[in-house]
Amino acid sequence: MRVRAEKQDRDRAAAAEAGPEPRRGRPRSAAAERAILDAVAGLLEAGEPLGSLSIERIARTAGVGKATIYRRWSGKEELFVDVLRDIEPPEPVVSGTEGLADLRLLLESIRRRGQAERSSALLHNVFAQMKSHPRLWDEYHRNVIGPRRAAMLAAVRRAVDAGELRADLDVELMDDLFLGPMLVRTVHRPDAPLPEDLADRIVRTLVEGLAPRSGHR
Incomplete structure (x- = not known):
């Protein structure tokens, strides 16, 4: 029992030194998100109607897989809202204390x-x-x-x-x-x-x- 307890103490100490366990799954890629947002904006700027834009077309234009898009957005509506946010002027930074x-x-x-x-x-x-x-x-x-x-x-x-x-x-x-x-x-x-x-x-x-x-x- 004593040997097992000492081993558990050593394992806990080693885990603490190693730091937190890395998160599972693929990390979010800022470059991929940028490519997707730019792809949608580029297609719209070229005259593509919103209704005809498909996830397949967006993924192909951005050079990513469809799964990359669906990991970030549940569907086209959510993606388009982020595109609109991206091409609009930035939101103002207010104090939160002034009237x-x-x-x-x-x-x-x-x-x-x-x-x-x-x-x-x-x-x-x-x-x-x-x-x-x-x-x-x-x-x-x-x-x-x-x-x-x-x-x-x-x-x-x-x-x-x-x-x-x-x-x-x-x-x-x-x-x-x-x-x-x-x-x-x-x-x-x-x-x-x-x-x-x-x-x-x-x-x-x-x-x-x-x-x-x-x-x-």
């Missing part, structure tokens, strides 16, 4: 995204096609638009807690009031100007209010 300051950053990111869609035929065509694919559109809303809206709501709540906005108003309504003008400019009015100070002007106008000031009637 109106973070709100301005989030609005500015929407303005930049609107500029990118206007200047990128790829983005414009993909979004036009995506609306005819309900599953992909729902996936995009859930994974991209949903988190953006949640981030804006959180920023509005922080602004309320900091005394920057009124506490007696509905937070979601206030969020819509801030977001609405930017969406009108970037989505509904593709010819509308998108000046660099647009986010700041929207926030300032709503905070100051639209009613005329005393003596300015």
